[in-house]
Amino acid sequence: MANRLRSKAAQMFHIQMSHYHKVSKLFQPVSQAPKYAIKKKDESSSISQKLMTELGALHPRSNGMYALLPLGLRALEKLNKSIDEEMSYIGAQKIALPILTSGHLWKKTGRWKSTGPELLKVKDRHEKDFVLSPTHEESVTDMIAGMYPLSYRQFPLKLYQISTKIRDEMKPRFGLLRCKEFVMKDLYTFDSSEAGAAETYEEVNNAYLRIFRKIGIPFLRVAGACGNIGGSVSHEYHFHADIGEDILWICQSCGEGTNSELITEDSQMNCHTCGGVLKKVMGIEVGHTFLLGRKYSEPMGAFYQDLQGKPQPLHMGCYGIGVSRLLAAAVEVLSTKAQMKWPLAFAPYKVCIIGPKKGSKEWAAVSWQDSLASVLSQNLGLGDDIIVDDRSTLTIGKRVLEAKNTGYPFVVIVGKKACEAVPQFEVIDNDKEEVQVLTQLETLNFVKKHCL
Incomplete structure (x- = not known):
């Protein structure tokens, strides 16, 4: 009896470890008649918005607000995980602040008025003012202020969150690139000295460089205006x-590089560092860092206790990554007008396996569909990153087209060549638009090389 129970437990463990997803069960409402052409830059739509909505990763709920569907949310969660890893590496600790911030805190820093109409304000039943926070400088600084006395030994202190933010955007457009509700990673740092804050600023910016390099899309780091922050x-x-x-x-x-906001009419259009010629380009902002000094700590009363036991204002920095915007910006940059493409770093699924059509000559090789999926999932450690297009009533060609449009980085086809004495499979690299015919071992090695 005990042996049978152990055997059953082992089987259940094997099933769990070799788990993979199936397209037939995927909630991906695809538009039947997508129109991908974009005529003018100032239209309210973009390539990323069109593809993500028409190919079932995103769904509009109202003007400037969207539901992330399973494909979009899987990509977002992978991106969050990558950010979490880099934040942990620099010793940042994750917190969760309320989306509602008391209005009197924003009045204390002067941003209640200076932020303008994008700041969404509400009143509760007691007529008290609140802000649906687009950012949390006031909230986190007030929290630290309430914990005095903090010793100088506790700094630098780095606190971050990844959460929903609200901005009453006057003209939402381009999907997640400019919307009312978005996901942002915001980090707040506290140091006991100006020099310490500058050192922390460089440390965080180096973490940002690593985050964007992992994504694999060329990016620009430029000097920016401090603005309302x-x-x-x-x-x-x-x-x-x-x-x-x-x-x-x-x-x-x-x-x-420099944002044009910092260039006046009298500015020399040459690099002030090397004298080189400056070129004008357009950019989608996906991250922003600020060395704040005492802008928030002094008015909010965020102090620490120095060696002599005296209160001193903290030196702060704040650092944002527009996570949902970054998601859409990556799709915007990589995609064609007809095919959505994801960075491998946060593609919803890395590999899509397409089996033969039921009733066709290739149907004899159908067992390879699940066999490959199990080996890639369990033996190679790809786990949850495999999806099988098991819709056997559809032709291979139709499913390959859908897989390419959806943006799976790699597609493995179990077709005619899988029926040969030495089975072979077509492997499509969607990024390079290359097709190779590989044996089972070669297929496994290819996926291992590119996906792990």
Whole structure:
């Protein structure tokens, strides 16, 4: 009896470990008549918006607000995980702040008025003012202020969250690139000295460089305006795209860049570092860092206790990544007008396996469909990253087209060659648009090389 129970437990463990997903069960409402052409830059839609909605990764709920469907949410969660890893590496600790922030805190810093109509304000039943927070400088600084006395030994302190933010956007457009409700990673750092804050600023910016390099899309880091957030130093991270709303000037010699907001009519259109010629490009901002100094800590009373036991204001920094915007920006940059493409780093599924059509000559090789999926999932450790298009009533060609449009980085086809004495499979690399015919071992090695 005990042996039978152990055997059953082992079988259940094997089934769990070799789990993979099936297209037949995927909630992916696809538009029947997509129109991908974009006529003008100022239209309210973009390539990423069209593809993500028409191919079932995103669904509009109202003007400027969207539901992330399973494909879109899987990609977002992978991106969050990648950010979490880098935040952990620099010693940042994750928190969760309420989306509602008391209005009196925003009045204390002056941003209640200076932020403008994009700040969505509400009153509760007691007529108290609240803000549906687009960012949380006031909230987190007030929290730290309430914990005095904090010793100088506790710094630097790095607190971050990945959460929904609200902005009452006057003209939402381009899907997740400019919307009312979005997901942002916001990090707030506290140091006991100006020099310490500057050191932390460089450390966080280096983490940002690693995050964007992992994504694998060329990006630009430029000097930015501090704007309503405030502070003395600011840098922005952009993906170069014609649909971008920021004008950037990039040095053709050293690569140093500046947002046009920092360039006046009297500015020399040459790089101030090397004298190289500046080139104008458009960018989608996906990250922003600020060295805040005491802008928030002094008015909010966020102090620490120095060596002499005296209260001193903390030096702060704040650092944002527009996670949902980054998701859409990546699709915007990589995709064609007809095919959605994801970075491998956060593609919803890395490999799609397409089996033969039922009743066809290739149907004899159908067992390879599940066999390959199990080996890739369990033996190679791809686990949850495999999806099988098991819709056997459809032709292989139709399913391959859908797989390409959906943006799976790699597609493995169990077709005619899988019936040969030495079975072979077509492997499609959607990024390079290359097709190879490989044996089972070669297929496994190919996926291992590119996906792990």
